[in-house]
Amino acid sequence: MTAVVVTGAGIAVDGLRGPADLLQPYRRHEDGFDPETGLRGRQFRHRDRASRLASRAATTALRDSGLLGEDGSYRGESLRTATVVSTNTGNLDSICSFLDTIAEESASLLPPTGLPNTSSNVSAGWVAIDHGLRAPNLTLSNGPTSGLDALQWARRLIRHGRADAVVVTGVEPDNRYVRKLLDDNGETHWPDAAAAVVLESAGAARHRRARVRLVLGEYRRAGTARAAASAVTGEAVATLAEPGIRPGEVLDLSAWAGRQSGALGVLQCAAASARIDGGEGSALAVSCGLPGAAAAAMAFAGPGAEQP
Structure with missing residues (x-):
């Protein structure tokens, strides 16, 4: 069967500087990623927090893989690059805030620019839009196995000829709605966190002389x-x-x-x-x-x- 490899990785985790920091016990570094500044910018207007985190991690992974030019343009085949996102609480804040507005005020006060954020696939959509990726685009919300399932689904897309490359992003935001859900389940709070990896067939990676970091x-x-x-x-x-x-x-x-x-x-x-x-x-x-x-x-x- 076709071997599937990782050619790029990137993270957007509160206080961490890059994937190497994942190998140590978690601690915030002063020069690490800061959501308060790193999620700002005109390109992030009207996006929910999870989508902004996902976009940051995915862009970093694509740059690490050599698939982004110096001007940020995508160097790969956009029609053959897929997007898979794994998240369980990604747009929970958007849905709950909409429901709060309806219950406490009126549906007529709902912001139309926020409506796309109530879609469970919104983060995957933004990652694809950022780089013009036009192969299959999907989100997995499958409990604790979601991230590993997403990697497996991405591998299937490559092996079955639906894509040559897949950007796989896992994201979970930190907000009051997520904290309430975690409290109700007896779980500890997590920081804003997103990670992304670029998967390619071994053949495609060799063809463009990409550095292979590991093999699935x-x-x-x-x-x-x-x-x-x-x-x-x-x-x-x-x-x-x-x-x-x-x-x-x-x-x-x-x-x-x-x-x-x-x-x-x-x-x-x-x-x-x-x-x-x-x-x-x-x-x-x-x-x-x-x-x-x-x-x-x-x-x-x-x-x-x-x-x-």
């Missing part, structure tokens, strides 16, 4: 996180998961990014790209083991590894 490996879904991890064959040098999923050391991004975060799987992929960074080694990402929710696992390896 085996993907499995199961009833529990431990079962999903066990179903992925091979030994991973690094495990990106909650503690207890596998023996040994793990990098638990969910401790700050959230167990229910739709951005988690893409953050894990960005972290793996920073750890492997075109060299040798392997990593295993696992979604969180929430009661009653399915789990997913995906392996990553260096470009020299043979992958399906």
Whole structure:
């Protein structure tokens, strides 16, 4: 089968400077991304917070992959570049604020420029509009597995000939509506966070002489996180998961990014790209083991590894 590789990665996480910061316990850096200044600008007018975060991360990933020119123009084949976004609370604030306005005042006071933000696919739409990407465009809101599921859906788009490249973005904003939802579920608050990776077929990456950061490996879904991890064959040098999923050391991004975060799987992929960074080694990402929710696992390896 066609090998699918990561050629670019970028993040827009409150206080972090780039994917390498994902490999350390979370802390805000003074020179890190600041949502209060980094989400401003004329190009972001009328966009919801999640879409602005997603656009920042996606643009950074595309630039990292070499697919953006110095003037910001897209160098790839726009008709063959798809967009996949994973989020569980992305436009929750837009929907709730609309409902608040209707309940407390009148539907006639709803801002027409805000209506597109009530669409669950709005962030994916803005990423595509930013760069003129015209292949399939979709959003996954599938609970804790969303990010890894998005990577798998993107791989399918490439393998089935629907796209040569896919921008995969995971995003979860921090706002009062999200905080209330997390409080109701007994979960800790997360910071504004988005991560994006650029996936391409190995052949397309070779053709344009792109640097391959890592290769997508085996993907499995199961009833529990431990079962999903066990179903992925091979030994991973690094495990990106909650503690207890596998023996040994793990990098638990969910401790700050959230167990229910739709951005988690893409953050894990960005972290793996920073750890492997075109060299040798392997990593295993696992979604969180929430009661009653399915789990997913995906392996990553260096470009020299043979992958399906």
